[in-house]
Amino acid sequence: MSKTLYERIGGEPAVSAAVEIFYRKVLSDYRINRFFDNADMDKQIAKQKAFFTMAFGGPNSYTGQDMRNAHAGLVKTGLNEEHFNAVMEHLGATLVELNVPANLIAEAAAIAESTRNDVLGK
Amino acid sequence: MFTLTIDENSYTCQPGETVLDTLLRENINLSYACKKGTCHSCMVRSPDVMPPQTSQTGLKNTLKTQHYFLACQCYPEQDMCIKLSDQSDFYRMGTVIDNKLLNRNTILLVIAFEDAFEFKAGQFINLQRNDGMTRSYSIANIPQQSNTLEFHIRRLPDGKFSAWLHDEISIGDSIAVSEPRGHCFYLPERREQGLLLVGTGTGLAPLAGILTDALAHGHTGPIHLFHGSRDVEDLYRIDEMRQLAKQHLNFHYIPCLSGKQAPEGFAVGRVNEIALSRLPDLKSWRVFLCGHPDMVNQMKKQVFLKGASMADIYADAFLITLH
Numbered sequence: 001m002s003k004t005l006y007e008r009i010g011g012e013p014a015v016s017a018a019v020e021i022f023y024r025k026v027l028s029d030y031r032i033n034r035f036f037d038n039a040d041m042d043k044q045i046a047k048q049k050a051f052f053t054m055a056f057g058g059p060n061s062y063t064g065q066d067m068r069n070a071h072a073g074l075v076k077t078g079l080n081e082e083h084f085n086a087v088m089e090h091l092g093a094t095l096v097e098l099n100v101p102a103n104l105i106a107e108a109a110a111i112a113e114s115t116r117n118d119v120l121g122k
Numbered sequence: 123m124f125t126l127t128i129d130e131n132s133y134t135c136q137p138g139e140t141v142l143d144t145l146l147r148e149n150i151n152l153s154y155a156c157k158k159g160t161c162h163s164c165m166v167r168s169p170d171v172m173p174p175q176t177s178q179t180g181l182k183n184t185l186k187t188q189h190y191f192l193a194c195q196c197y198p199e200q201d202m203c204i205k206l207s208d209q210s211d212f213y214r215m216g217t218v219i220d221n222k223l224l225n226r227n228t229i230l231l232v233i234a235f236e237d238a239f240e241f242k243a244g245q246f247i248n249l250q251r252n253d254g255m256t257r258s259y260s261i262a263n264i265p266q267q268s269n270t271l272e273f274h275i276r277r278l279p280d281g282k283f284s285a286w287l288h289d290e291i292s293i294g295d296s297i298a299v300s301e302p303r304g305h306c307f308y309l310p311e312r313r314e315q316g317l318l319l320v321g322t323g324t325g326l327a328p329l330a331g332i333l334t335d336a337l338a339h340g341h342t343g344p345i346h347l348f349h350g351s352r353d354v355e356d357l358y359r360i361d362e363m364r365q366l367a368k369q370h371l372n373f374h375y376i377p378c379l380s381g382k383q384a385p386e387g388f389a390v391g392r393v394n395e396i397a398l399s400r401l402p403d404l405k406s407w408r409v410f411l412c413g414h415p416d417m418v419n420q421m422k423k424q425v426f427l428k429g430a431s432m433a434d435i436y437a438d439a440f441l442i443t444l445h
Contacts, residue, residue, distance in 0.1 A: 012159075020431060024426065027423060027427055028427060040419075041422045041435075042432070045432050050156055050158070053158065
């Protein structure tokens with residue numbers, strides 16, 4: 001069996017490294033950081049790890065419905081396409097910073113992109 | 123096949139099963155969610171034996187040393203006794219040997235035990251009154267000092283428990299004390315690492331314990347303690363901390379006052395803002411935050427943005443229960 005993207009990128013340690021860089025970018029971005037104002041940091045980091053694991057095609061048990069439910073409250077407070085684009089931007093920049101090869105970044109971006117409609121409740 | 127024991131009950135972990143699989147099959151009430159080791163919902167503890175390394179991946183070092191592990195990631199390698207996180211506490215009786223004022227609204231309470239009381243500086247316990255009323259308090263001393271525990275207890279407005287400790291408890295009284303809890307404590311590793319300690323009010327209690335522990339272990343990196351309150355009357359142990367700073371060149375003590383009046387020798391402003399302005403780069407620092415929940419939660423985010431890694435941020439937000 002060929003290696004999954006998750007394994008090729010470096011597994012759990014790579015996910016942990018990516019999450020720290022990614023979450024700093026997200027929290028520093030005035031366009032989207034209001035959505036994280038009331039979030040508990042430890043829980044958020046765990047969620048971001050799950051998100052990255054999914055983006056890398058690793059083991060995860062998130063369904064489209066989970067993504068819908070988890071973001072429904074945020075959609076009510078204005079979560080839209082532009083916010084989703086900003087997060088995609090930070091995902092790409094994080095992986096570039098970690099010297100992940102461009103073809104793997106494209107794979108990860110495609111997986112994350114596939115959640116767009118569920119996240120935005122469409 | 124290995125045996126898992128919870129309290130008096132034993133369960134058999136079948137080959138290929140995780141601890142979580144076994145407990146769910148046996149209808150044990152345990153919270154869980156992702157089953158992939160990311161959400162940490164199913165964290166439990168193995169007090170007697172070290173859990174398999176893979177079941178501790180991603181946990182803070184202070185949790186690892188206490189044998190916490192993720193049930194969903196644990197394929198047992200031997201029989202295990204398991205403590206669920208919400209399992210009821212074991213209480214033991216101690217005797218109050220000191221009860222005196224530290225400042226206008228905070229007392230120092232010292233409780234002695236017949237046998238050694240194992241804990242790590244910075245952890246907290248629950249105190250329980252005869253009627254069952256229970257409150258959590260941080261331990262302020264370090265384990266090496268005889269069989270005693272020290273607490274700094276602030277009188278809260280309308281706080282029934284703190285009023286009881288302030289007004290009714292006196293030397294010679296006995297009181298029920300739970301096992302120590304919490305993972306906000308010092309580990310003697312990376313001794314050259316910078317340590318940032320930020321606390322409000324009686325948040326000084328766990329921080330003082332952590333500080334004493336770090337100094338006793340010969341921590342060589344810079345240690346900065348920022349202790350804040352509104353008025354100078356609500357700070358305490360100021361002279362003692364200043365004395366420590368004179369004795370240890372790597373220890374810096376900065377008392378902060380957010381009120382209007384600040385005598386010489388005190389920084390003016392909110393303790394977290396002062397700490398952040400004086401230490402603009404926290405990359406590779408270890409951070410301890412104790413006290414008011416708003417300060418702690420805000421500061422967690424801010425020190426992370428200043429470069430501290432999440433695994434190096436330890437926080438103990440005080441729950442303030444009125445009535």
